[in-house]
Amino acid sequence: MRLVMIRHGQSEWNKLNLFTGWTDVDLSEEGVAEARAAGKLLKEKGFAFDVAYTSVLTRANHTLNLVLAEMEELWVPVYKSWRLNERHYGALQGLNKEETAEKYGADQVHIWRRSYDVLPPLLEEDDPRQSKFDRRYQMLDTSTLPSGENLKVTLERVLPYWEDEIAPSLKAGKEVVIAAHGNSLRALAKHLEGISDDDIMDLEIPTGKPLVYELDDNFKVLNKYYL
Numbered sequence: 001m002r003l004v005m006i007r008h009g010q011s012e013w014n015k016l017n018l019f020t021g022w023t024d025v026d027l028s029e030e031g032v033a034e035a036r037a038a039g040k041l042l043k044e045k046g047f048a049f050d051v052a053y054t055s056v057l058t059r060a061n062h063t064l065n066l067v068l069a070e071m072e073e074l075w076v077p078v079y080k081s082w083r084l085n086e087r088h089y090g091a092l093q094g095l096n097k098e099e100t101a102e103k104y105g106a107d108q109v110h111i112w113r114r115s116y117d118v119l120p121p122l123l124e125e126d127d128p129r130q131s132k133f134d135r136r137y138q139m140l141d142t143s144t145l146p147s148g149e150n151l152k153v154t155l156e157r158v159l160p161y162w163e164d165e166i167a168p169s170l171k172a173g174k175e176v177v178i179a180a181h182g183n184s185l186r187a188l189a190k191h192l193e194g195i196s197d198d199d200i201m202d203l204e205i206p207t208g209k210p211l212v213y214e215l216d217d218n219f220k221v222l223n224k225y226y227l
């Protein structure tokens with residue numbers, strides 16, 4: 001079974017070094033170019049997708065569209081879920097990462113960014129940035145939407161989507177692409193590769209680079225490489 005993961009290309013807020021999370025920013029010009037280059041490379045290397053999965057955030061949706069357009073595969077069925085969203089960065093969303101490190105210390109910011117189970121400061125209930133005010137989440141039970149997530153919580157909400165939707169597609173022999181985010185993909189990589197809570201701190205997934213997993217029938221990773 002072959003699975004391709006792709007982190008969206010550089011976003012406007014990656015460029016500005018801002019905590020992004022569920023904030024719906026689009027790709028930067030460089031991000032658009034990265035996504036196109038990824039699609040071109042996938043096509044050159046003979047990849048051909050049967051089904052695609054992405055989040056409900058524009059930067060990942062846009063990346064997937066650009067990849068599929070380059071591959072001349074815009075017809076491929078695309079399924080979107082909030083479960084593949086970036087981890088919710090709570091009240092840190094919109095703050096500059098460097099300025100936050102100056103204010104709270106680099107160690108604290110590193111813990112917020114990379115620890116497995118420390119939550120970021122949460123959004124207040126009535127904060128206008130709460131997802132319950134966003135139309136795209138209205139079909140969900142809005143009381144269960146996060147106000148801030150660590151990687152552990154992110155993995156717990158990614159996993160049911162993996163088990164119920166993505167893994168069965170792979171089992172059915174489909175070639176699958178997932179266009180998502182730094183931390184939702186780190187969560188999935190942790191699960192697939194059995195990475196420990198400590199070691200996951202060091203895993204960085206670059207923007208716009210297709211990451212290929214070859215899996216056996218029991219989802220054991222046989223091979224992993226970047227294109």
Ligand SMILES: O=C(O)[C@@H](CO)OP(=O)(O)O
Pocket residue numbers: 014018019020021022086089113182183
């Ligand atoms: O800001 C974010 O949402 C993420 C991804 O860009 O940042 P981090 O590198 O801290 O996981």
